[in-house]
Amino acid sequence: MFFDVDVAKRLGDAEIACRIEPGPGLTVLFGPSGAGKTSVLNMVAGLIEPDRGHVRVNGETLFDAEIAVNEPPETRRAGYVFQEARLFPHMRVRANLLYGWRAGEGAVDVDETIALLGIVKLLDRWPRTLSGGEARRVAIGRALLSNPAFLLLDEPLSSLDRARREEIMxxxxxxxxxxxxxILMVTHDREEAERLGSRIVAI
Known part of the structure; x- marks a missing residue:
């Protein structure tokens, strides 16, 4: 269960390059704001096409410039948690969680996931009534229930107070x-990187 990524992309005047060696666990992309970390996530998700290199997850090639492979985002099965929770405001929490639910091999159990996330008491609430930490947990749950092949987490602890931040950690x-x-996670916080990362990739 690993990422094997070697990509480069010129965006404006910036040249963004990243190499992630295969390995299990949670990989952290660590670096200052504006270094291109989110752009790397978007290349792995298929939202930005790299100029060169490859993206492989669990041995499956999602992008390879040399052999002209570029799987579209919808077939990559990325569970992407953005910096903002991006919950549907017209749906209660339960409906948000189940919106992208997909059965099949590897699918997680809905009730077990809800229990793991500690959001049972939130199911009938509207997104506007959630705290930042609660909304982030729901967003992570929605990503897990989509039966993803991998998770991408973009600054999942940003804009949270200390108590909510500890909950999500x-x-x-x-x-x-x-x-x-x-799991591939972006952060600019060294404490988060060292506590959560099985490996840290500086960018």
């Missing part, structure tokens, strides 16, 4: 240790 540790999925 503990949740990510549980995901890292119990969910058999490759």
């Amino acid at each position: 503990a949740l990510l540790e549980r995901l890292r240790d119990t969910v058999r999925l490759p």
Whole structure:
């Protein structure tokens, strides 16, 4: 269960390049704001096409410039948690969670996922009534229930107060240790990187 990524892309005047060696666990892309970390996530997700290189997850080639392979985002099965929760405001939490739910091999159990995330009491609430930490947990749950092949987390702890941040840190540790999925996470916080990362890739 691993990422094998070697990509480069010129965006404006910036040249963004990243190499992630294969390995299990949670991989952290660490670096200052504006370094291109989110752009790397978007290349892995298929939202930005690299100029060169390759993207492989669990041995499956999603992009390879040399052999002209570029799988579209919808077939890559990325569970992407953006910096903002991006919940549907007209749907209660339960409907948000189930919106992208997909059965099939590897699918996680809905009730077990809800229990793991500690959001049972939130199911009938509207997104506008959630705290930042609650909304982030729901967004992570929605990504997990889409039966993804891998998870991409873009600054999942940003804009949270200390208590909510600790909640999400503990949740990510549980995901890292119990969910058999490759996880690629972006942060500019060294404490987060060292606590959560099985490996840290500086960018």
